[in-house]
Amino acid sequence: METYFLNNEDIPKFYGAITEVYDLYVPVKIESSVAPACQSSFRLPTADYLLKNYALLDKKENAVFNDYRCVEPTRVFFTYFKEEVCSYFTDKAAQEQVDGRPKAICGVKNCDIFALRIQDYVFLNAGEEDPLYARRRQNTLVISGDCPSFKETCFCQAFDIPAYPAQGFDLNLSPLTHGYLLDVDSDKGRAIVKSLKDKLSPATFGQLSGRSAKRESVRMRLDEHLIQHKIPKKEALQDIVLSGYASPVWQEQMRTCVECGGCVFMCDTCHCFLLSEEHENGLNKKMRTWDGCLFKDFTRVAGGANPLKMRYMRLRNRYLKKFDFFISNLGFQACCGCGRCIEVCPGKIDIRYILRRLYEEKYLPAH
Amino acid sequence: MKKNIYQPIKARIEQVIPETSLIKTFVLKPESEFSFTTGQFVELSIPGVGEAPFTPSSDPAIKERIEVTIMKAGRITGLLHEMQVGDTLGLRGPYGKGYPLDKFKGKDILIVGGGVGLAPLRSLLFSLFSRIQDYKSVILRYGARTPNDIVYKEALPQWGTKDKVNALVTVDVGSPEWQGNVGLVTTVLADLGIDAPSVQAIVCGPPIMMKFVNLKLLDIGIKPENIYLSMEKSMSCGLGKCGHCRVGKYYACKDGPVFTYEQLKDIHDIWD
Structure with missing residues (x-):
């Protein structure tokens, strides 16, 4: 990995070099006055970041560096909400689907990169690659960044996921006072850097230690913020969801669930989908649509039997999938601590609280 | 491409x-x-x-x-x-993974089917019949609701006449013409004259039937690792991607649809 320094004033040129090859998506700040319900002593930010197509921005200066993850889960760039995965039994020539120019995504955070490991596991499974996902994953330029701040709902660090990426990106930006350190970790990233050579200087020792100090400061602040939530360590997760099968927490927490599916659709690690069929313009199509285990027919079979009849069973199922299934099969949990599910939930169902309850019921039964 | x-x-x-x-x-x-x-x-x-x-x-x-x-x-x-x-x-x-025929060699094979659950078992029976010399015996116990609900009506009586094969059909509710056994399939699983600890039992049918057959099989001494159950789940993609058919740490479409009871016994509510 190579690390360079990029001046603030050269950022437009950096974007320009990317747009030569890619459709660039950049974070745009959306102000919000909704104060987070939080007992933390920090003044936590309330603004959000949305990803927008850079070429379509009215004011290019609206493209900003995001201090924490964007609203959209990164997976929206790799599988779409509803799309055709194949057309078949037709006389018409098979049309190779075209996505247009490859995309570059700025504003990716380490939680998103962690979540992409789950998506990769599902969709790039050896011998059974999902062709659309594989092509998009291969062509997309991932430009990540350190988190110099965090939202109230951020809890990556509770699972030992640092608030800055160390791998899994093409390019990574670490903000310093007058510019950014730019890490380059792939040939796609190197191709961009090559066209910017005169704007980049190798990172100095001072800049590197400045970055380390900033990262350490965020780590300490986030740790302090997370103390109040008492989130169990990742090593305990599988154990507590299994032993908490009969816990009252599921019934209790599902009371406010309105089955909107927000938690599963905003989740960066959720991947479930439904294959369905459509007939259009003489073509038979298999469509892949995002699905979610919080919906009542998710596990229903012909004849009407449904193992997850009740909402509390579906809520519990979601945790078993994330913290039992994935830990058993992949070695780590399917939760990156991005907190999007907490933020989106109109029923105020909070994953941090549920995990804490499961832990306390197992280890502090007198509680 | x-x-x-x-x-x-x-x-x-x-x-x-x-x-x-x-x-x-x-x-x-x-x-x-x-x-x-x-x-x-x-x-x-x-x-x-x-x-x-x-x-x-x-x-x-x-x-x-x-x-x-x-x-x-x-x-x-x-x-x-x-x-x-x-x-x-x-x-x-x-x-998915099918029946491990290699493990069945030299053993008594007990096949218990219910209703349309005999369909996958018929495929298994054909495989067993074609190399019947490899197995000690094949015992088929098939239950249907009524005589009218029996599938493969013509083939079934022939199977029972094959060498090393013992087949019995039972119905939950008989009819005036029905001369065979009446009673749930669980009632025809005793006194099979087999060496229970080595028996390989294969069960396919509606979940409620599999639940009680499984209990009965354990009761007569068949080992959890020798009971093979077909799990009916809502498999959409078949490729281990869509997430619908999770059973504990398994996907029915990849790790199943045939599971041993040993694999499933610690998972809650498998029969729901």
């Missing part, structure tokens, strides 16, 4: 055999040779309309044709029942 994992091949309906008022067997001719091992499943699609998983009921040694026995139970199966000879279906697969 890489193979598209979702792409079905054409399978023409060559024959439709009515089994009961709700069950039909479809004889399909795939456009190219189609191999599966017994117990694996396929996805059948009505082009542009819908798709559902089924386990073939035919002999896996036959590559040119596959047979699928389907009970009318929902939207897709209802539409399939309206399909005619000459119609074309989409066929994907095969998916």
Whole structure:
């Protein structure tokens, strides 16, 4: 990995070099006055970041560096909400689907990169690659960044996921006072850097230690913020969801669930989908649509039997999938601590609280 | 261009055999040779309309044709029942792990079927019959609700006459013409004259039937690792991606659909 320094004033040129090859998506700040319900002593930010197509921005200066993850889960760039995965039994020539120019995504955070490991596991499974996902994953330029701040709902660090990426990106930006350190970790990233050579200087020792100090400061602040939530360590997760099968927490927490599916659709690690069929313009199509285990027919079979009849069973199922299934099969949990599910939930169902309850019921039964 | 994992091949309906008022067997001719091992499943699609998983009921040694026995139970199966000879279906697969025939060698094989659950078991029986010398014995216990609900009515009596094969059919509710056994399939599992600890038991049927048969099998001394259960789950993709068929740490479509009870015994609510 190579690390360079990029001046603030050269950022437009950096974007320009990317747009030569890619459709660039950049974070745009959306102000919000909704104060987070939080007992933390920090003044936590309330603004959000949305990803927008850079070429379509009215004011290019609206493209900003995001201090924490964007609203959209990164997976929206790799599988779409509803799309055709194949057309078949037709006389018409098979049309190779075209996505247009490859995309570059700025504003990716380490939680998103962690979540992409789950998506990769599902969709790039050896011998059974999902062709659309594989092509998009291969062509997309991932430009990540350190988190110099965090939202109230951020809890990556509770699972030992640092608030800055160390791998899994093409390019990574670490903000310093007058510019950014730019890490380059792939040939796609190197191709961009090559066209910017005169704007980049190798990172100095001072800049590197400045970055380390900033990262350490965020780590300490986030740790302090997370103390109040008492989130169990990742090593305990599988154990507590299994032993908490009969816990009252599921019934209790599902009371406010309105089955909107927000938690599963905003989740960066959720991947479930439904294959369905459509007939259009003489073509038979298999469509892949995002699905979610919080919906009542998710596990229903012909004849009407449904193992997850009740909402509390579906809520519990979601945790078993994330913290039992994935830990058993992949070695780590399917939760990156991005907190999007907490933020989106109109029923105020909070994953941090549920995990804490499961832990306390197992280890502090007198509680 | 890489193979598209979702792409079905054409399978023409060559024959439709009515089994009961709700069950039909479809004889399909795939456009190219189609191999599966017994117990694996396929996805059948009505082009542009819908798709559902089924386990073939035919002999896996036959590559040119596959047979699928389907009970009318929902939207897709209802539409399939309206399909005619000459119609074309989409066929994907095969998916999952089937029955481990190697482990069955030299053993007594006890096969317990319920209702349309005999379909995948018929495929297994064909595999066993073709190498019957490899097995100590094959015992079939099949239960249907009424005599009218029995599938493979013509073939069933012949199976019982084969060397080393012992077959018994029972119905929950008899009829005036029915001369066979009446009673749930769980009532015909005692006194089989077999060496229980080495018996390999294969069960397929509705969840409630599998639940009680499984209890009975454990009761007569069959080991959890020797009981093979077919789990009916809502398999959508068949590829371990769509997430619908999770059973504990397994996906029914990848790790199943055949599981040993040993694999499932610590998972909650497996029969729901």
